[in-house]
Amino acid sequence: MISDKKVKVLDISSTQIRYINMTSFLNHCHNLEFINISRVRVDSFKTDINTMQSCENLKTVDASYTILPSNIVPFHGNSETIYKNANIPININWLNSVNFPKNIRYLNMSGVIPKWISYSFDNFTAEVFGASKLKLEVINIGSNNFGRMDLTLLMPRCPFSKVDLSGCDIRYLNPDAISSFKLLSDIDLSRNKLNSMMAEDFNLFENLFTKLFNLRTIRLASNGLTRLPKYIFAYNLRLEFIDISDNQITEFSCEVNHLTHLRTVDVRRNRIQVIDAATFDTFDNVQILLLGNPIQCSKCDSLDSINWLKNTASSTTNNPDLPLQCENKDSEKVYITDKTINEIQEICNRPKVIIVICCTAFLALVLVVAILFKIRRCQRQRKYQREMEDRIALIREGADESKFVVFLSYSSNDDDFVNKYVYNQLNENLQQKVGKDSNLVCEGDKHFQIGRPIPEQMSRFLRKSSVVVILLTDHFIQSVHCRNEFDHAILLEKPSVLMVKDEIDIEMMNGQMLDLYEHRTRILFMRENDEYIPKTSWENICTSIMIELVEN
Incomplete structure (x- = not known):
């Protein structure tokens, strides 16, 4: 029926399915673009991954609060599953071989884990390969029970732009669980228990969003937070909306002066008594929602706050939630007027x-x-x-632990340049710096074992090297082996230093390579009398490399 009538939208929400043949369904869903199976109870199903086809046009899937068969998710009984001390590779390219729908852009899996079941991760690593093949932009896995998420998720080129983890009872979230989501613009962590994480490791909580440079919306409502770290938003320069409503925050003390795109800060229903007017007053056109906070006007330190409230609230028409009342020394609600300000000034003068x-x-x-x-x-x-x-x-x-100080990565088309201007100079200066007369620079052609697989040798010698020095040229960018070396160095979190000798077509770079090129200082070569010389001395170059050894 789905295939014959060319159905594009299918809504079977809030129904009970005794049995479904998933293979047959997937073989007849070519025209389907939207499917809603939310709150569906599935008693049993059958699938054959070897014969099923792909719903190639399927873009939106709402499977929220779906009740899966009891052999997958038990209907009754409390249980907690903890995955720990493991490193699991996940190859998404496998989905192509089974014709799994890969064009889905929106996926809602909220509430599929019953309240009596929870999943936690402790020192768990998942390496996901082939994420670039996905088109999934929005994923909602809220209202599931995850508890502790001490998870490292290595997922290069992840396409996610919005992730919803609200209401998941998360008590601890390792920043590395979300740091691979480089394109993420919206994250919802509302209705969790992240105050427990802040109490356990304040510095880690402060670095929760450090690597998410494209974030525009952050939601941290209802997490029991009593305060925010000062630099929690230090690297989120594109932030437009911050929601920290319904917490226990007594003051908004985090640094936001650098957030030039900020438009709304929601701090409703907290415990803020005094507003840092010096912070808020630095912004233009910022909507600050303050309804439900016990603003005080009984102490001298509230003078600037009350002054700012009076002046801003009376002139800002697009901000209906700014309260025009405060609590005086007798715990009475009074309107904020010139008389109120004069009374506070008297308190200050005593x-x-x-x-x-x-x-x-x-x-x-x-x-x-x-x-x-x-x-x-x-x-x-x-x-x-x-x-x-x-x-x-x-x-x-x-x-x-590292046999080599430097792993020298370059295209074979640049052999002459490396042999004449780089390899010997770099190796000799490192030898002088270290005081050891041995080979400290690893080069593929010199050290890879003949007859062995290139990826194996590349991985082996990258692990044996402390710092990766990359000769970045158009040849390097276009080379598959060179890009593999770069990606593997990033995966191993090896410190990388770029070396540039000519103009480069940056449009050919991938996201991580472009980010490294634009944000990290480089070793530059200049051309004089048909010869290449570095703009800085080899001594400075080697000193910088040795610094990377200590800092990493």
Whole structure:
């Protein structure tokens, strides 16, 4: 029926299916573009991956709150499944061999895990290959029970632009679980328990969104948060909407001055008593939603906040949620007027002596902190120098875990340039830096074992090298082996240094290569009298490489 009538939209939500032959369905769904099976109960099904065809036009699937057969998801009984201490490769290219629908752009799998079942991950890594073949942009897996997600998801070229993880009871979310979503613009983590993660590892929580440079919307509502780390949005320069409503936040203290695209900050129904007016007043056309907060006007430190509220609320017509009342010293709700501001000013003028004492103590504290900071900085410098010397000593003695300091990656078309201007100079200067007269630069043609598979040798010697130096040319970008070396170096999280000698067609670069090219400093060669010379000295180049050894 689906095939004969060329059905494009199929809605069978809220029904019960005793039995479904998935192979037959998939073999007759060529015209289907939208399917809604939300709240469907499936008792049993049959599928044969060897004979099924693909719903090649299917773009939207709503399978929210679908009840799967009991042999897959039990109907009763509490259970928690924990996946831990494992590294699992997942090859999405396998889906092509079974004609799995691969043109889906929207997938809603929210609520498919019953409330009495939960899945957690502990020190778990999944390496996903072939994600670039997917067209999935929006994925909703909210209202499922995931608990702890100490998960590292390596998924290069992931196409996700919006991910919904709301209502999943997440108590811990490793930033590496979402760091591969480079195109992500909208993430919803509302109605979880991320305050537990902030209590467990504050720094990790602060770095939750560090690698998501394209984020425009972040939702953290209803997570029990009592505060936000100062630099939690430091790298999300494209942010437009921040939702931290329905938490326990007492002040909005995170740094947002650099967010030039910010349009709305939702802090409704928190416990904010004093607003940091200096922060909010730096923005133009920013809607700040404050309804449901116990704004105070009973202390001197609320003067700037109340002043800002009075001036902004009276002139901003597109912001209906700004409260025009506050609680005075008698816990009474009063309108914010000039009289209110005068009363607060009187409170500020009373304890001048105390203020002077506090200021003196504060200055003394600042001085002590500055001295301690200076001492700490010196200690760090000494520690850094010791680590550098220890690492060099390990390399000199042959006890370092990496056999080579540098893995030199380049196209075979650039052999003459490398042999004449790079390899010997780099190796000799590294030898002088380390104090060891041995080969410290790995080069494929010199070190790969003859007769072995290239990917195996590439992986082996990348792991034996500490830093990857890439001679970036058009030949390199166009070479499949070179791109594989680059992608594998990224996958292994090897520090990479680019070396550039001529103009490059950046339009041929993939996303990660372009990001490295645009955001990291490079070794540049200039041409003089038909000869190439680096713009900086080889000593500086080798020093930078040694620094990468210590920092990574």
